[in-house]
Amino acid sequence: MSRKGVSAAEKRTRLLDYFHETLTFHKLQELEKTVPKEKGIVQQAVKDVLQSLVDDGLVTVEKIGTSNFYWSFPSAVQQAKNAQLQNLEAEMNRIETANADLESKIQEAAGGRQNNAQRQEMLKQLQEAEALDAQYQKELKQYSDNDPSLIEAQKNIFTFQSYCVDKFMVDRQEFNRNFNIPEDLDTIP
Incomplete structure (x- = not known):
């Protein structure tokens, strides 16, 4: 063995x-x-x-x-452990106090919410406003596909691309790859 x-x-x-x-x-x-x-x-x-x-x-x-x-010395080790214990107890007391403060703030905030008719009306208005916002965001997305500034930027890219191809004899695919231009840029709505 x-x-x-x-x-x-x-x-x-x-x-x-x-x-x-x-x-x-x-x-x-x-x-x-x-x-x-x-x-x-x-x-x-x-x-x-x-x-x-x-x-x-x-x-x-x-x-x-x-x-x-x-x-x-054994006494020094014991003193070090006692000091560490006191530090941990002080930290625990601090955390418990902070926890109690947060609990009281939660209770205070929950108590401030009274479920009355005015609050119900405001919640209803908030839901309606959020629904209206979602509808407007959809419309905005549709219009952004035909954004004139986006179309102008695409025209500028194509103009620069054809200039470089004609002037510097650069291949179109190589130009797109070097400038990180997607191959389907002209088909993007």
Whole structure:
């Protein structure tokens, strides 16, 4: 049977336990010698695991002179967790307050809508106006197909196209492709 390796989370836990058991500061070289023997973490992984603990704020590092010293105390970890808990509780209270404010605004807005005859009449007028607008939009679409400015723009394109074909000996399909002109431009209504 082959041995299974230790997971990254397990390595982190073991290294953090080592700090909490020794209750002192350590150099990296010292950790690379003692941790593999006592906690079963391979020497090459100690530095990476240590850096991940430092990044997460579970181990403190301080540069003194030319050496880096690492330490972690159970009380510091507990204080960090308590501070995080307080921050999360404050955030939750803020969100609950904002939620309550929004709920009261919703209730206020719903209370302001009284279903009386005047409101019904205004809703009816709104529906009629929307229907009339839809009808006008349909008519406008029909007229836009015969828009004089659109027809003039098409004439200008064809004039420019024939000028380039005659003057510069350019193929019509190549001209259309280069200027992104659809082949069926003359059949567009």
